[in-house]
Amino acid sequence: MTTVAQAEASASAAGPAPITQPGIHPMSNDEYHSHRYALSSSGARKLLPPSCPAIFRYEQDHPQAPKKVWDxxxxxxxxxxxxxxxxxxxxxxxxxxxxxxAEVAEAREAGSIPLKPSEYEQVHDMADALRRHPVASLLFDPERGTPEQSLFWRDDRTDVMRRARLDWLPNPRSGRLIIPDYKTCRSANPDKLAKDIDEYGYHQQDDWYRAACRALNLADDDAAFVLVCQEKTAPYVITVIEVTATARRIGAARNRRALETFAECTATGHWPGYSDDVVPLALPGYAETRDTLEYL
Structure with a gap:
């Protein structure tokens, strides 16, 4: 059986030397994602339903190539x-x-993001709209923080090394730390964003990023995590949201389950699918009601 520590020790053979000391570690985005032994927020979400450990592991072993939809x-x-x-x-x-x-392929090969002329103007217009927003412009003020910071810290209950790549880490100052994260979306309508929180696990990201800052003594328990959500179509509307206390508690509980699952799978080398047992399944409720009335 492999322990978490043994898994980290063997990680150097397949990637960069494992990071063993908590802290903020300068690195590129590609290098950050190569530290597979350390669990990220997106990984924690992928370990749990509606996904499963087998899918998490497969996606680690088979990273997705860049897609036009992400550009x-x-x-x-x-x-x-x-x-x-x-x-x-x-x-x-x-x-x-x-x-x-050929030009698109050359751009991707060089690590650039290829854009059509209309898309090039679109993203610049989006950035301009954000700079005009009274709240978002302050949250991402280049004089008040640093982008793309990689934080590593040890979970004291499972011994799992955790990681987070913050979009933006505000400069140290007095008062409450506010950690912003930028999201592009089809709709910044708050009702739609509530569904996105559930679908994409943003309440787990909230707990994960605040935990990172607390673990590295960058923030107290009152640190806030806010999502700056911007529509990708004109007029590029922006909504800044903070999930509720109940959502944060659920996110924290899901993260705890993910950490325990990751530790167990790492130790056993077994990354299960949705279930290792025979699963009894009933008809969906609507079908059972419909056919009970019709046939029983």
Missing amino acids: IGSAAHKLVLGDGPRLQRIDHDMWTTKVAK
């Missing part, structure tokens, strides 16, 4: 945060020709 969000992040891949304008409205395809 707008990644490019907007670059402009808002002031850190990230170079934006490469590809001066072809259609990317179906050999010349356009």
